[in-house]
Amino acid sequence: xxxxxxxxxxxxxxxxxxxxxxxxxxxxxxxxxxxxxxxxxxxxxxxxxxxxxxxxxxxxxxxxxxxxxxxxxxxxxxxxxxxxxxxxxxxxxxxxxxxxxxxxxxxxxxxxxxxxxxxxxxxxxxxxxxxxxxxxxxxxxxxxxxxxxxxxxxxxxxxxxxxxxxxxxxxxxxxxxxxxxxxxxxxxxxxxxxxxxxxxxxxxxxxxxxxxxxxxxxxx
Amino acid sequence: xxxxxxxxxxxxxxxxxxxxxxxxxxxxxxxxxxxxxxxxxxxxxxxxxxxxxxxxxxxxxxxxxxxxxxxxxxxxxxxxxxxxxxxxxxxxxxxxxxxxxxxxxxxxxxxxxxxxxxxxxxxxxxxxxxxxxxxxxxxxxxxxxxxxxxxxxxxxxxxxxxxxxxxxxxxxxxxxxxxxxxxxxxxxxxxxxxxxxxxxxxxxxxxxxxxxxxxxxxxx
Numbered sequence: 001x002x003x004x005x006x007x008x009x010x011x012x013x014x015x016x017x018x019x020x021x022x023x024x025x026x027x028x029x030x031x032x033x034x035x036x037x038x039x040x041x042x043x044x045x046x047x048x049x050x051x052x053x054x055x056x057x058x059x060x061x062x063x064x065x066x067x068x069x070x071x072x073x074x075x076x077x078x079x080x081x082x083x084x085x086x087x088x089x090x091x092x093x094x095x096x097x098x099x100x101x102x103x104x105x106x107x108x109x110x111x112x113x114x115x116x117x118x119x120x121x122x123x124x125x126x127x128x129x130x131x132x133x134x135x136x137x138x139x140x141x142x143x144x145x146x147x148x149x150x151x152x153x154x155x156x157x158x159x160x161x162x163x164x165x166x167x168x169x170x171x172x173x174x175x176x177x178x179x180x181x182x183x184x185x186x187x188x189x190x191x192x193x194x195x196x197x198x199x200x201x202x203x204x205x206x207x208x209x210x211x212x213x214x215x216x217x218x219x220x
Numbered sequence: 221x222x223x224x225x226x227x228x229x230x231x232x233x234x235x236x237x238x239x240x241x242x243x244x245x246x247x248x249x250x251x252x253x254x255x256x257x258x259x260x261x262x263x264x265x266x267x268x269x270x271x272x273x274x275x276x277x278x279x280x281x282x283x284x285x286x287x288x289x290x291x292x293x294x295x296x297x298x299x300x301x302x303x304x305x306x307x308x309x310x311x312x313x314x315x316x317x318x319x320x321x322x323x324x325x326x327x328x329x330x331x332x333x334x335x336x337x338x339x340x341x342x343x344x345x346x347x348x349x350x351x352x353x354x355x356x357x358x359x360x361x362x363x364x365x366x367x368x369x370x371x372x373x374x375x376x377x378x379x380x381x382x383x384x385x386x387x388x389x390x391x392x393x394x395x396x397x398x399x400x401x402x403x404x405x406x407x408x409x410x411x412x413x414x415x416x417x418x419x420x421x422x423x424x425x426x427x428x429x430x431x432x433x434x435x436x437x438x439x440x
Contacts, residue, residue, distance in 0.1 A: 011416035012244045014376045022242070022376050024232045026274045026369055049437055053430070054246045056371070058385055060420055060428035068439045089353045097348060106351070117440075127428050128317060131326070131385045133309045137360075138385045141405070144364035149246055151276070152372075156234045156242050165278055165351045165358045176440050185361070196231035200280055208280040208347050210273070217269055219288045220337075220396050 025156055028198060032160025035111040035191035044157060045114055045190065052150040057142035058135075061127025064146040067176055069115040077175045078117075078167070078187065079109045085166045100207060107164045112189030117172065118147055119182035143185050150188075160193030245376055248418060252380025255331040255411035264377060265334055265410070272370040277362035278355075281347025284366040287396055289335040297395045298337075298387070298407065299329045305386045320427060327384045332409030337392065338367055339402035363405050370408075380413030 014022075049066060057063060069075055086106060093101050109115070120143040132138045151161045169184035202208050234242075269286060277283060289295055306326060313321050329335070340363040352358045371381045389404035422428050 009418055011418075012241070012248055014241070014245065014378065018238070018241050019373075019376045021232070021234070021238050022245070022373070023271060025234065025242070026271050026373070028232055029274075029276065031276055050433065051243060051246050053433060053436065054249075055368075056249065056251055056383070058383075060422040060430075062431045062436065064436060066437045068437065071440055074440055085354050089350075092349070092353065101350070104350075126431055127422075129312070130309075130321070130324075130422070130427065133312065133386070134305050134388050135385045140357075141360075141364050144361050145368045147361075148275075148365045148368040153239075153242070153246070156239045158234065163276070163278075165355045166353070168354050178438075198229055198231075202280040202347075202350070207350065210280075211282045211346055213270065213273060216273065216282065216284060217286045217288065218398075220291055220294055 025152060028196065029152060029155045030160065030197055030200060032162045032189070032193045033105045033108040033201065034194040035108045035113070035160060035189065036194055037111045038113065038192045040113040040159070040191055044159070048150045048153045048157070051153045052146040055142065055146035055149045057127070057145065058132050058138040059127030059130030061124045061139060061142060063121040063124045063139045064143040065119040065121060065178070065182055067117040067119065067178065069117055069176065074175060075109070075115055078115065078172065081167050081171050081175070082107055082109060082164060085168060089166055100205070104202070104205060104207065106166060108162050108189045108191070109164065112162065112191040114190040116188040116190055117176055117184070118143060118186040118188060119178055120185050122181045122183050140183060140185060147186055147188070154190060158192070159190060162189040163187070164189065245372060248416065249372060249375045250380065250417055250420060252382045252409070252413045253325045253328040253421065254414040255328045255333070255380060255409065256414055257331045258333065258412045260333040260379070260411055264379070268370045268373045268377070271373045272366040275362065275366035275369045277347070277365065278352050278358040279347025279350030281344045281359060281362060283341040283344045283346070283359045284363040285339040285341060285398070285402055287337040287339065287398065289337055289396065294395060295329070295335055298335065298392065301387050301391050301395070302327055302329060302384060305388060309386055320425070324422070324425060324427065326386060328382050328409045328411070329384065332382065332411040334410035336408040336410055337396055337404070338363060338406040338408060339398055340405050342401045342403055360403060360405060367406055367408070374410060378412070379410060382409040383407070384409065
């Protein structure tokens with residue numbers, strides 16, 4: 001057992017006031033699809049990424065891989081791919097549901113100053129396999145922890161994050177030319193939001209209401 | 221478009237001081253395996269679960285399902301299952317790595333006052349399929365967002381969370397008798413931690429160092 005990694009610092013205390021503010025952060029984090037289009041200072045994105053590096057990961061495998069997509073032609077390819085997949089998704093709904101779906105704004109790809117594609121290294125050397133013999137999917141689960149860390153950090157900065165999942169993972173991988181061993185996890189739009197809401201857009205627009213806690217919490 | 225869900229409240233502002241404290245929360249969140257064994261007030265667990273309900277989810281599908289495992293015989297079955305899987309995992313390492321693995325404490329199942337099993341509904345009706353036609357796995361990704369929310373909320377309360385993934389999902393499902401449509405995601409130990417650290421246990425004990433950010437962040 002080596003103690004070399006330990007920096008001797010007193011553990012912080014978190015007050016009730018902090019917890020209340022943290023609960024507000026959780027409550028007011030939204031999936032944002034409406035961005036002002038204002039550019040984002042690179043240092044702010046760096047801060048979000050640095051914080052995301054502290055996310056938990058199985059065996060400390062740190063499998064998250066972020067691709068900051070800057071090239072206009074690549075962004076355009078992703079937008080086209082979203083539009084193709086979204087048209088297919090719409091075609092799968094009927095009647096009133098289809099009408100509702102068609103009116104939803106499901107991505108802010110054109111307006112967001114930052115496009116961040118998130119991948120997982122499928123079989124990272126880091127972590128030496130610890131904790132994933134029976135559940136290899138925990139590698140990807142770790143990457144989700146980093147996504148959520150970044151998301152909350154962005155909200156605390158007054159920035160919005162929108163997650164676009166209406167994409168074909170194989171096509172995204174091909175477009176962005178990433179290693180074969182990376183799994184596509186998420187495509188994030190990041191930028192200054194046009195508006196702030198306490199309720200999710202899909203609640204507000206009548207798509208899906210919150211579930212009662214009894215559906216979710218059980219006892220054995 | 222209905223506005224009925226919107227509660228008219230001013231959006232909160234998050235100060236630089238809050239962001240600094242939030243960064244400390246991220247930095248000091250640990251995977252805890254050493255619990256004092258002190259009982260946990262039920263209201264505190266409820267608070268964590270209520271906050272987790274605000275996690276983002278694909279199509280607002282809210283697929284997370286939490287099982288508060290109270291029955292001693294069920295807890296014992298999980299402990300036995302962990303010990304079986306952990307012995308198998310150890311057997312896969314050789315030499316120095318095996319020696320290091322054998323000395324790691326990888327779960328606090330015996331001491332933690334709360335055992336919380338986390339599942340995902342594989343095909344939730346909620347959300348009406350939105351956002352998951354091309355990426356059905358985003359249902360499970362949503363559940364990870366709830367896990368991470370709960371984890372941070374616990375840390376803000378001074379509570380530790382330890383994630384046990386060294387378990388066979390099929391056996392956990394069978395032991396806890398959950399619906400066939402639920403996927404096992406995580407088994408969490410929650411309680412008062414014995415100690416607090418800024419560096420992860422797996423770093424401190426020489427298993428896996430942090431990666432440089434260059435490995436993780438790329439540009440296209």
